[in-house]
Amino acid sequence: MTRARPGRLRPGSAVAVVAPAGPVDPEQLERGVAVLESWGLRVVLGKHVLDRHPTLPYLAGRDADRANDLANAWCDPDIDAVLCARGGYGCQRMVDLLDLDAMAAAGPKVFAGSSDITVLHDELGVALNLSTLFSPMIAGHLFDTDAQAHLRSTLFEPESVLELIGPRAATAGHGIAEGITVGGTLSLIVGTLGAPGFAPPPDGSILLLEDVTEKPYRVDRMLTQLLRAGWFTGVSGIALGSWAGCGDVRPVVADLLGSLGVPMVWELGFGHCPGQLTVPLGTEAVLDADNGTLTMVEPALA
Numbered sequence: 001m002t003r004a005r006p007g008r009l010r011p012g013s014a015v016a017v018v019a020p021a022g023p024v025d026p027e028q029l030e031r032g033v034a035v036l037e038s039w040g041l042r043v044v045l046g047k048h049v050l051d052r053h054p055t056l057p058y059l060a061g062r063d064a065d066r067a068n069d070l071a072n073a074w075c076d077p078d079i080d081a082v083l084c085a086r087g088g089y090g091c092q093r094m095v096d097l098l099d100l101d102a103m104a105a106a107g108p109k110v111f112a113g114s115s116d117i118t119v120l121h122d123e124l125g126v127a128l129n130l131s132t133l134f135s136p137m138i139a140g141h142l143f144d145t146d147a148q149a150h151l152r153s154t155l156f157e158p159e160s161v162l163e164l165i166g167p168r169a170a171t172a173g174h175g176i177a178e179g180i181t182v183g184g185t186l187s188l189i190v191g192t193l194g195a196p197g198f199a200p201p202p203d204g205s206i207l208l209l210e211d212v213t214e215k216p217y218r219v220d221r222m223l224t225q226l227l228r229a230g231w232f233t234g235v236s237g238i239a240l241g242s243w244a245g246c247g248d249v250r251p252v253v254a255d256l257l258g259s260l261g262v263p264m265v266w267e268l269g270f271g272h273c274p275g276q277l278t279v280p281l282g283t284e285a286v287l288d289a290d291n292g293t294l295t296m297v298e299p300a301l302a
Contacts, residue, residue: 002180003131003282006081006108007154008301011040013080016073017138018046019060021116022088023097024139026050029085032138035148036083039156046073047281049085059090066090067097069122075099075106075184081155083123084113086140090189093121100127110155110301113137115212115272120190121281125182125196131282131300134184134208146275154278159298166241166269167291172253173264177237177287178297181280182209185271189224193229205233206287206294208279209272210241219249223256232257237287238264239269239279239294261291 007034015036017029029050033043046069051061061065067102075079104127111124112133119133133154136147153161182201183189186209192198201207208302238257244250250266257264265287269277279298287294 002284003125003129004108005131005300005302006110008158009080009110013040013079013082014042014044015073015081015086015300016044016046016079018066018069018073018078019049019085020066020070020094020120021060021084021090022058023052023060023088024108025052026087028141029139032085032143035143038139039152044073044079046070058088059093059302064093064097067094071103072097074103074109077106079109081112081174084117084136084137087113087117087140087265089116090164091116095119095123096207104128112151112278114276115185116188118188121184122192122198125282129281133278134281135278135299136276142272142274142276144274151278153210154300160298160299162299164268164279164294165292166267166277167275168267168268170266171289172291173238173258173262174183174268175289175291177206177263177282179204179206179236181208181283181285183281185228186211186219186222187214191226193225200229201230201234204236206239207232207235207238208241208270208281209244211246212272213245216247216249218253219246220252220256224252225254227256232260234261235262237262237289239268239270239287240264240266244272245297263287265289265292265294265297268292268294278284
């Protein structure tokens with residue numbers, strides 16, 4: 001079932017930038033904020049967006065502070081969207097600290113990010129019955145001109161980017177599938193197996209998968225774990241994104257997922273890659289594996 005769609009952004013909309021995972025580089029954040037402001041958006045930085053954890057340098061501050069920044073932004077009636085500054089690691093540590101009841105009562109908002117933010121896409125998508133955006137992040141090193149342009153179109157004119165196709169997209173399994181988009185970064189999906197409330201994709205889903213700097217044998221192990229857990233049972237199609245720094249994982253994917261017999265597209269253009277596409281999650285879409293396209297049935301934002 002398609003989830004609730006947040007409203008699109010307009011010049012003057014207020015967006016909060018938070019850091020729920022790894023520490024943020026101040027210069028990259030400043031550049032990203034300047035891009036958002038050039039779009040006519042009013043940017044509000046989370047109180048702890050530039051924090052560093054006192055003993056764990058891979059975290060953007062304490063778990064409770066990162067969770068509070070996200071929840072406070074969500075519950076602020078003046079905020080229209082919450083954008084994650086970067087990924088890294090840390091969302092699994094703070095996700096259970098979120099006040100989901102209060103966030104649900106605040107109503108739908110645009111939520112965008114990728115990589116480690118996969119954990120939050122799953123949690124917020126299900127708990128708030130919300131469509132979200134697997135997108136480039138404004139303080140990430142891959143927030144290049146093409147990624148910026150596609151994110152901006154998705155936020156302001158989502159009907160203009162209904163069809164997604166990457167420059168290297170290729171057929172990996174023939175056919176057409178229609179269903180709700182789910183997924184994200186493979187290692188984060190695997191890392192959440194067994195967590196309370198974490199469930200396999202609903203029947204008929206189109207699964208998005210990508211990752212970065214994972215060797216082929218590790219991709220093999222993670223896909224095998226999901227297969228053994230029955231995680232692919234309801235999947236009707238698979239859209240694969242980038243696999244930067246992973247080596248040649250095509251043989252692994254073909255060996256493990258080819259037997260599923262579902263339409264599958266290789267390198268659709270989302271994930272840890274230049275020109276990263278923004279892909280809606282929780283939205284009804286059509287995967288045409290022969291043409292290498294993923295087309296939204298309706299715009300990601302209302």
